Amino acid sequence: MSRTINESDDSMLSKDPKSPLGDEGNSGGITNGAGVLKKGPWTSAEDAILMDYVKKHGEGNWNAVQKHSGLYRCGKSCRLRWANHLRPNLKKGAFTPEEERLIIELHAKMGNKWARMAAHLPGRTDNEIKNYWNTRVKRRHRAGLPLYPPEVCLQALHKSQRSQTSCGTSGGGQGHLDLMQHGYEIPSVPFDSLKAYQGILPCVPEFPDVSADDMLMKGIGSSQYYSFMPPTTHCQKRLRESIDALSDFDGSITSGLQSLNQSQNTCDKIVRSFGLTFPYDPDPTAKNPLPSGATQGGHSLSNGNFSASKPDLGPLKSELPSLQYPETDLGSWGTPSPPPLLELVDTFIQSPPGTGTVQIDCVSPHNSGLLDELIHESKMLCSTKIQSSDKSSSSSTFAPGDAADSSTLNMCEREWNANGDPVSPQGHSTALLIFNDSTPISVSGRPADEHPPAETFTGSSVKSEPVDHFFTSEEERKKIFTDLNASRPDALLASDWFGCSTLCVKDQVIMTDAIAALLGDDFSSNYKDMVAETHTSSQGWGLGSCEWSNMPAVCQMSELP
């Protein structure tokens, strides 16, 4: 739009520092010694000055612009103005369908790497792309549509698979061409892997396209709308720390993470990097460390359908720190993820001995005091747990009947019942994901390479073969995570989210035996009934309309002998 430029400003074209350039429309500025630097919309007069300057001096040295041209703008602002509006060969106007398609594809591959994406779109700026995408996110979200069209997902999947293959055969030296050339980082592997089920698993008839980015974008597309999803960068910051700590993260996830068990510091790192809290509570009856208000609010958040499926709780959204997910928010949880994903996360998140029960929460980067408090408390509890579990690690087990967990379950069940409509398109069925301690072993005690028969719960449609089809080996899965984590912390985060969340699958629900083990027979039975109900009353919802930002984080890392 050209609305911001008042064409009458042309009359003000002047290089006189005392001209209206210096203060016209000044909506507050900063001083830099030479005067007040103007902020706000650029006038065409300022544009002319800047263009003239660049013509004479070339790009760069933006801080000198003011000195040489008398333009009362900071160098940063000048650079931005030049890059986004004045530089030649800029393509203006709406994105063409082709460009839109490209953006979608690129975003599927790169995530919020606007500058890189812009490099693929001649004449377009990162800002343009970013704005377009954010708008798209809002629009799609509002419409309840998936962010990525299915073809993009499939494409990403194929690339992902090729990339994995390539990495596997070349030792990672030569990844997918795109990955290497364009700095494509790890595609959203875990999600892509799920997408793979689309064509394999009957239980995933139309796995909606979603990726780590998707999830993230759901959360970061706009703080206005997704304020309770951790923005990528902040998560990356947290993750970076852990990645640093895991410099030996060479695929041996277990060893890498187990090393984290060495100290409170590492525990802290885990907490921060994974956005986890470790509210281990020796007293299961007081398991939920969140204040009731937070819980409730978190519920509203996690239920936080922007379409306000629970309007009564809506107002809490703005009052609460982001991402305080209650353990009890069942009604809004998605459906359980398929076993491989669970195991993937299991593989990655090796709860060190003594970590004990871990509640994974998603910590907002914009921690409020409350959240900080919770984190602090979690750290303390974590520390406590490490100490205590050292004494009793051999006997520390997680069982369906475990009091602590059952308390959670009870809460969940109550919540579930309270929600009344557990299978509504946006209040999907729920499950707890249990991250067991020893990776190769699922909660049910089954070795990881022996994929659990998820059909146990769906009773009909879940098969285990796809697991083997997609992940040929444990090494491969580890490899994926290694690659993922090494180059795409946000994807890791997403995987973390994924792992600690539940997966919404159109028309179908997958439940792992791990979950079953946790829930116990009665609950599982109820769950199955509910699933059946879901099937019959399905409205064809998918991830696209699923509230990722809702993802509760009731992930329990339990110890296993």
Next chain:
DNA sequence: AAAATTAACAACCGCCAGAAA
């Protein structure tokens, strides 16, 4: 026709990394 909502855009801010001093 007015108000409300949504979309599109522009610009700023904070953070970070690399280069230069």
Next chain:
DNA sequence: CTTTCTGGCGGTTGTTAATTT
């Protein structure tokens, strides 16, 4: 080696036009 400067990037906010109610 440390500090400072600069440019770049991504997230966020604010404004306005367009559309809907």
